[in-house]
Amino acid sequence: MGIPMNYVALDIETTGLNPRYDKIIEIGAVRVRDGKAEDTFSSFVNPAKSLPTRIIELTGIQDADVCKAPYIDEVLDAFLTFAGDDVLLEHNLIFDYSFVKKAAVNCKKSYERTGIDTLKIAKCFLGDLESRSLGFLCEYFQIALDAHRALNDAIAAHTLYQILAQKYGNVETKPFQPRQLVYNVRKENPITPKQLELLLKLIVQYHLQREGYLLSPVVNVTEDTIDLQKLSKNEASRLIDKLLSNFRRSYPLR
Numbered sequence: 001m002g003i004p005m006n007y008v009a010l011d012i013e014t015t016g017l018n019p020r021y022d023k024i025i026e027i028g029a030v031r032v033r034d035g036k037a038e039d040t041f042s043s044f045v046n047p048a049k050s051l052p053t054r055i056i057e058l059t060g061i062q063d064a065d066v067c068k069a070p071y072i073d074e075v076l077d078a079f080l081t082f083a084g085d086d087v088l089l090e091h092n093l094i095f096d097y098s099f100v101k102k103a104a105v106n107c108k109k110s111y112e113r114t115g116i117d118t119l120k121i122a123k124c125f126l127g128d129l130e131s132r133s134l135g136f137l138c139e140y141f142q143i144a145l146d147a148h149r150a151l152n153d154a155i156a157a158h159t160l161y162q163i164l165a166q167k168y169g170n171v172e173t174k175p176f177q178p179r180q181l182v183y184n185v186r187k188e189n190p191i192t193p194k195q196l197e198l199l200l201k202l203i204v205q206y207h208l209q210r211e212g213y214l215l216s217p218v219v220n221v222t223e224d225t226i227d228l229q230k231l232s233k234n235e236a237s238r239l240i241d242k243l244l245s246n247f248r249r250s251y252p253l254r
Contacts, residue, residue: 005165007087059149134153191229195231
């Protein structure tokens with residue numbers, strides 16, 4: 001069985017580590033044919049809220065980079081067109097796949113794929129190394145990497161895969177074979193009209209000032225600038241609970 005040399009290397013940046021609550025802020029991908037990079041895809045994604053400080057520090061991505069970027073439904077359409085039915089390749093692939101799968105389900109799209117995980121390959125052949133993170137392996141194999149940007153990481157994963165295939169592909173081919181990716185997710189329902197009405201009432205009561213389609217806090221109600229209409233029903237419920245629990249005493253509703 002030969003080692004696959006046609007695939008799409010993928011990487012994403014997100015607002016956090018949990019696909020249930022966090023959002024994609026950047027997608028990068030490389031289409032590979034016969035082991036060579038043929039084309040690339042890169043786009044910021046508007047997460048409909050401000051970025052956590054830790055993510056800004058980690059990635060260098062700023063609110064200004066994403067606030068005018070397209071939302072995930074538009075970026076997802078472009079990415080799915082770019083990727084087609086290709087095998088996916090990534091380092092710790094299930095993390096990226098889980099976020100994209102959730103976005104696809106929310107957009108009423110099917111996203112069942114097979115994939116190759118360079119992390120699992122590294123664990124098979126490089127178990128004696130102190131780390132098998134992408135950053136560590138890039139340093140170990142002298143692969144140039146400006147980490148924590150989606151396209152850079154996707155290119156690095158592709159380069160790492162080619163090195164691993166060359167060094168260990170004649171030892172065992174099974175770790176290089178695509179596997180069915182499994183991540184179960186349910187579609188999220190959008191914010192309801194009643195939730196939106198209540199949130200707007202809370203915002204008025206708590207002296208939040210409206211700027212375009214965004215809501216910018218002028219008191220310490222929430223750390224985020226949030227596009228309310230992009231919230232899911234569950235996200236809206238959590239925000240309502242947070243506002244009520246933190247500020248009911250200070251700003252009683254009338």
